[in-house]
Amino acid sequence: MTWVLLMAAIVLEVTATLSLKASDGFTRRRWIAPVVLGYLASFGLIAVVLARGMAVGVVYGIWVACGVALTAVLGRVVFGEPLTRAMRFGIALIIGGVLLIELGSVAG
Numbered sequence: 001m002t003w004v005l006l007m008a009a010i011v012l013e014v015t016a017t018l019s020l021k022a023s024d025g026f027t028r029r030r031w032i033a034p035v036v037l038g039y040l041a042s043f044g045l046i047a048v049v050l051a052r053g054m055a056v057g058v059v060y061g062i063w064v065a066c067g068v069a070l071t072a073v074l075g076r077v078v079f080g081e082p083l084t085r086a087m088r089f090g091i092a093l094i095i096g097g098v099l100l101i102e103l104g105s106v107a108g
Contacts, residue, residue, distance in 0.1 A: 002052045009045035010063055012038045014070045018078060061101045065094045 016038025023031035049059050069091045076083040 002049055002054055005045050005052070006049050006054070006059065006062065009042045009049065010066045010070065012042040012045065013063070013067050014074065016042065017067070017071050018074060021075070021079060055105055058101055058105045062098050065098045069094045 016035050019031045019034035019038060022028065023035060026032060046059060046063060050056060072083060072087055072091060075081040
């Protein structure tokens with residue numbers, strides 16, 4: 001269940017970030033609620049995940065890394081932003097880093 005909560009926190013954070021882009025500097029007011037509520041809910045879920053005993057380094061590393069990778073990919077899909085070869089390589093490195101963090105936390 002802890003992993004499900006972490007995944008939900010990631011999805012909410014990515015949704016809030018994409019909504020922030022869609023708000024166009026908060027000039028499109030209908031996007032303000034998803035931004036604020038998404039970030040608040042995401043941080044709330046992160047607090048629950050930490051309270052359930054998952055290590056802060058693992059939680060934060062996975063949350064940030066997955067958020068960056070998903071935001072880059074969805075930024076391409078939703079907003080047509082560039083996703084260069086270097087960015088794709090960076091996403092691959094992020095995935096590798098997340099795997100190493102998780103494997104390291106189990107081994108330690």
